[in-house]
Amino acid sequence: MSIDAVLNEISEFLGCETPDAWVAEALNQQEVMLIDHANCEKKAATTAMNLLYKHIDREDLLKKMSQLAREELLHFEQVVGIMKERGIAYRHVSSSRYASGLRDAVRKGGVDELVDVLIVGAFIEARSCERFAKLAPHLDEKLQKFYRSLLRSEGRHYQDYLALAEQYASGPISSRIEAFRALERELIESPDPEFRFHSGVPAAA
Incomplete structure (x- = not known):
């Protein structure tokens, strides 16, 4: 599937586009954007490893x-390599409300919990992909090239999470997708006091 086709699919999957006010804030806070982007990649790897340990069958x-x-x-x-080149120290920044807000809605126990965790993973990866595409045209040449290089893998991750959710569910998952879509949209479009890679509209906007 072409990148354009993946982005079109993701656009249909998500409940809204990233607001322009967030893009403007990201361009003004590129240091925080890169630090939190690194954090997001590390957390995504951790989520995948947790699923590996929990579902060995x-x-x-x-x-x-x-x-x-x-x-x-x-x-x-x-x-982290890009940050080093730019003289940006990798440091602690607080987590955004985004992932925790989605995970708070996950059902507990058994297959239902697994399906919801996978759907949340699909939304996080889809939003990441959408934001990379949204940011890329406004960035310097090196960062633009890097963010565009991530589109295919992030798009595949979204598809993998969604396919696994459908595979392991005992029935249709459309109602769960709709529930998380509405929640994700609220988190993206509502005012957010802190800028992060997955934050909502800057509170001052």
């Missing part, structure tokens, strides 16, 4: 999550 999940974890850690290394 699901062969397709093990294969996909193993591949995903390796790719996310490579992206982490690449972001």
Whole structure:
């Protein structure tokens, strides 16, 4: 599938586009953007590894999550390398409300929990891909090239998470997707006091 086709699919999957006010804030806070981007890659690898440990009896999940974890850690290394070139120290920044806000809605226990975790993973990867595409035209040549290089893998990660959710569910997952889509849209479009890679509209906007 072409990048344009993946981005069109992601646009239909997500409930909204990234607001222009967030893009403007990201361009003004590129240091924080890169630090939190590195954090997001590390957390994505951690999520994949947690699924590997928790679901050792699901062969397709093990294969996909193993591949995903390796790719996310490579992206982490690449972001940290770019930061080093730019004299940006890798330091602690607080987490955004985004991922925790989505995970708070995950059902607890059994297959239902697994399906919801996979759907949340699909939304996080889809939003990341959409934001890379949204930011790329406004960035310097090197960062633009790097962010565009991430589109294919992030798009594949979204598709893998969604396919696994559909595979392991005991029935249709459309209602769960709709529930998370509405929640994700609220997190993206509502005012957010702190800028992060997945934050909402800057509170001052």
